[in-house]
Amino acid sequence: MSATAPTATKSMLTLPGDAVRQILWRFADRFDLQMLVQSTRGVARGTVARLVAAGERNTHEWTPGKNDMLKAFDQAGVTAAFMEPEEGGFIAGPKNLALSLAAFELAWVDGGAATASLAGFLALAPIHERGTPEQKQHYMSLSAPAAPGEDREPWRGAFALTEPIPYVGVDTGMLSGKVRVAEWKDGEEPIIEVDKRGRFITNMGFANFVTAAVGSDDERIKGTCMVILEIGDPGTFDRGTPTKKLVHQLSSTCDPVFNLKVPASRIIGGYTVKDGVIVPNCNHGDVIEAVFRRTRVPVGIMSAAKLLSAIEPVIRYHRQRFRGAEGAKPGSLRYEQGIQQREDALHRLVDVWAAGEAASSLGFETARLFDALDPLEKQKFEIMKERGVNGGRAEMKALKESAEKALELLAMKEDDPRRAELEADPLVQFVILDAEANVLCPATKLWNTGHGANMLREAVSLMGGYGITEDCPGYLANKWMDAQLEATYEGPEAVQRRQMTVTMTNEVFLAIFRNWIREMRSIASSKPGTGACTLASAMTLWLWSLNHLQNATDPTGGKLYHGQRQGVTFALADALSWLVASRSQILDVLALEKNGPNDPVVAEDLEATVLFLSDLCYSQAALAAGEASRICAELVFGYNRHPSWDEEEHRNCFLASEIDELEETMPGIGAIALDVLGNDGSHPLKAGPCAGCAGSEEFLRLQNKLTMCLTGSRLAKDRAAETIGKVMIPEALDYPA
């Protein structure tokens, strides 16, 4: 026997396994989700990994091999994960967490595979969210994999919104795709003609149907809508040229052209005829808002998965780097630890790991939030229908009272007698969760993919030259490049920042945010090693800065917090994203600490695992705090004009001769006088007299406090690094590279 088992240790023994993840991401009680994870993992580390290893990413065409991947999705239940049990699925209820977990598993190996899976759901999502009961039943059933004994191929869908230049992007309210009435006989259903050109449309290489966004080009049709197009419809259904993507090549992307005549019943959500005009029940904006709010979360989770997938290959590479070399004899430090002898390698991997944990925590928290929000949204929809409230503005007005109640609830003491009443009000609950989701969703998409891409570059760099070869275990270079697409599709970073500009100033969200600060302080008092105090200080600084900037102006009197002033608003959105990710990470570790003892597998190494993950939290909180501090300081001070050495502005400076005189009565004043002009009018070599901080003293106090709150964070990083140097990893990666 080679060793004696340690009886007690503070160092995490192995990489966190499924049991730990299930508690962290709160699906330990969901067997349907645990099985989905296992079955999706089987496809990812089997079929998908073999496709990547065989070079299927080297072609833009849709190949038989890539098609086999779709069949593997069907057989493993991945396709059916989106369906209700009565439609051929196996997961009842909201599916945001389910789809996020599936995306996580697929992206662990290849982002394109995850995209191919998600794009099918994206095509169905408009029908699922806003379709008529007939549309839902028809298309969900067609898209469900064949049941045992059935002989049919499931239908595949594509979602067509993005159009060729100049209408590129999903933030636009303008559509070049048009719909007009082709034929409308008395007493019969109208036939509409859809004319649409798409760009970068995923799944287009094989889709049987398309959900396309179009605008009216006919006075007999009102506004915009989404229409379902099928491959057999009369007219042109041209899949178009495959896009020459450098990334995500396991998903099919084309620029299709459609000119098709279809019955008006294909308008998603149906229509009503009013005064001889077809009025779609849902405009395209309503539909895509409902869809993207949910589908953007799994995209953020894809980047998170890739970060965590990089840990094991990097550790193995670092440990084995020198083995076989003349100077690395077995048993020597160089042989056993390889590059892990160097603090820098360990510290950089701590950063990658911490970012992966934070991104996963944020993404899964948001997915769970949408699972909670979905039934409330349906309730709200029904209540509004009963009240005869229709349309965005009318609904906002109707929800105003609920928003006030929500603010009351959020500020309420635990034992307030009205608490139960307000908590039972579905509209109040909806307003609260909606406000939270409206920030966390874009934050997930923005931060996970944006910062994720940066950290994936770091992971690649940790593999040296190997990192940018096809042979790199874990396909890290692919994952790095793929992350750029994840940051771009389904609403690029600017769109997410723009959304946050609006949603992060919602009073309900800000009330939630203030509660989060209190929550972090409370956690900090009992769990000081998590970085919660650091984070609370950073959150306080951000909130102060937001309030300040909402009222501040620049030297010309221009408002600083303004929709068009993206230098301010977008930067604050970036800072907030760092903070919410860090918060989610801390909450997950607390959940593990609380629930871990119930699982004997987790309990075995719980203390050390919690300690390590807490150290990652602390390290990440320090990074987030630093980022928020930098951004806020730049915004609070950066829009003040710097004083110059002109006559007007330096007249308050001391002259050297004055200082000499004062020195006689106040010895030492010369040492503290900053801006002293020479008797000949010369001035110190700098841009101008130092700027004052009038009006910003509170900011400096908060920032100073924040700086001191970083105390201990590097010690946490050292501990985490030490664990990474010791943790046991498998002998080999469990998928081919």
Place this chain on the structure above:
Amino acid sequence: MANALQIVVCAGIVPDPLQTLEPVTNPTGPGIKNEMVLPAVLDPWAASALYEAANLATKNPGSKLWLVSLGPKAKLQQVMMTVAQKVAFELVPVDGPLGGFPDAHSTAAALASAIEAIPGIDKTKVLLFGGWESASRGAGVTLQLVGEKLGIVDQFQGVDQIDVRDDGSFEVLERVEGGRHQVSVCAGAPAVLGWATGSLAEPRNNPQIGMANMRTIMPALQKAKAVTLDANGLSYVSAKLPSQQRETRVVKDMTPDAIAAELVEWIVAE
């Protein structure tokens, strides 16, 4: 239904073979370092037995299939999230210790006792399946002992195939030396079959099957009987992993025959 079978598969759980497996001495005896926290899988040989059993049950309508497994129930539950998606079965969990080092007699007694307690089981009609080998220590006798304790004396080892005939008798192919099979015909159940690899591929995961299985698996896990396994005086002097040797040469100009000849020469020399 003349051939409605009662098939019981005994299958343990073992650490995922990709993990680093390092023998250590625990206070209770030998073990694998960090075994409790390492990901586990169904023992691969026993898994082959399970897939063959499920195939046999499908071919013989009305058959029942039970999977009897001894291990910490939290680990069993994790493993079931994958195994339960492969084929339909009822789980009979026995909440016991992990690892390949407990005494085979004690383990066999616990398994036999669990099998006897299965409601509706008829020991005279049981086909008892298991692995011929194990990815853990592999005492090599546990399945035989379970059979003996259940009074099943017709036993076959290294099984690769079973063909059940209409009259309930069956033909069994057992591995023998030289890459050949010994063919036996047995008059019928009960019998013990220790499977080699069989001939079936691992079924794909199917969450629909998993969800159906879970209806019985979760209640069974909750009610799993806890057992302690007596050492019966068993002690280990040492435990170590089989030695590994790796000699890699890159050769591009040899024929397959020449490579094979060199391999044979090397193996014989070893």
